[in-house]
Amino acid sequence: MIHAEFILNQINGLSYLSRYEGFYSQQRFNSTKKLIEIPLLKLTGSNLMITLYTDCTPNGFKISIALEELGLDYQVVDIDFSKREQFSSQFLKLNPNAKIPVIVDHDNDNYCVFESGAILQYLAEKTGKLIPRSDKKRLDMMQWLFWQTSGLGPYVGQLLTFAVALEEQIPTAIERYLRESRRLLSVLNGQLENKDYIIGDEHTIADIAAFPWVRILDLYPLPVELSDYPHVETWYKKLSEKPAYSKGVTIPPTAERQERLKIFRSALI
Numbered sequence: 001m002i003h004a005e006f007i008l009n010q011i012n013g014l015s016y017l018s019r020y021e022g023f024y025s026q027q028r029f030n031s032t033k034k035l036i037e038i039p040l041l042k043l044t045g046s047n048l049m050i051t052l053y054t055d056c057t058p059n060g061f062k063i064s065i066a067l068e069e070l071g072l073d074y075q076v077v078d079i080d081f082s083k084r085e086q087f088s089s090q091f092l093k094l095n096p097n098a099k100i101p102v103i104v105d106h107d108n109d110n111y112c113v114f115e116s117g118a119i120l121q122y123l124a125e126k127t128g129k130l131i132p133r134s135d136k137k138r139l140d141m142m143q144w145l146f147w148q149t150s151g152l153g154p155y156v157g158q159l160l161t162f163a164v165a166l167e168e169q170i171p172t173a174i175e176r177y178l179r180e181s182r183r184l185l186s187v188l189n190g191q192l193e194n195k196d197y198i199i200g201d202e203h204t205i206a207d208i209a210a211f212p213w214v215r216i217l218d219l220y221p222l223p224v225e226l227s228d229y230p231h232v233e234t235w236y237k238k239l240s241e242k243p244a245y246s247k248g249v250t251i252p253p254t255a256e257r258q259e260r261l262k263i264f265r266s267a268l269i
């Protein structure tokens, strides 16, 4: 449990931390980035509920999509990997594992949550949305959530690392991550056959978790064709059209592909 003063100290200590002023709208995103201190104590009495520590990466987008879909008020703290802010002692107090995303819930004694799967589950349980009511369906969903965080995310992430981000080409590494990524996509394709969403007709956090990693295959020149997985492609296109998804993937403002690769590479050093 983390208290307001504690966070304020941390945030003041994080001299490079930035956030965009005010709440988010597409228009604001297109405007110039404003570096300001985070006025955390002002949060008391305001309806701002969540602070999201993130960057424009797939694991971060899971949470911005979920927050948009749930309609919760939140502010964003942009963690700059190129400055290694994820390893600062202040950030490590929020997540000892030094990764984004992290949230602080000001509506729950500034409770802090790290790991994207745990954050999604926390937000879904907090709101009672994007999570099935029946125990069995809920377990169905959790299996796919864990499948994403332990399989699809890490393997597609490593494929991107070895096939695109690193200049050195290591064929055995590329082959290993390519084979497993393709296999995982076939698994997802089978699951989505005759279904609108991963666990059936209900849109859940399992869909939100998988989406940004499927999107990687759409964004980067990887030797994986989405059209080879027609049910995944249909699901992906449908979700892309949802406002929470199209907005969520721009929070924080998404750099051009080259810039994103630079951000990605800086986390690999």
Ligand SMILES: N[C@@H](CCC(=O)N[C@@H](CS)C(=O)NCC(=O)O)C(=O)O
Pocket: 057, 058, 059, 060, 081, 086, 098, 099, 100, 101, 114, 115, 116, 117, 149, 267, 268
């Ligand atoms: N299992 C973690 C993975 C988080 C993760 O790998 N985040 C990446 C960005 S997508 C990160 O913070 N990278 C910085 C680094 O590795 O130093 C989760 O699902 O939240």
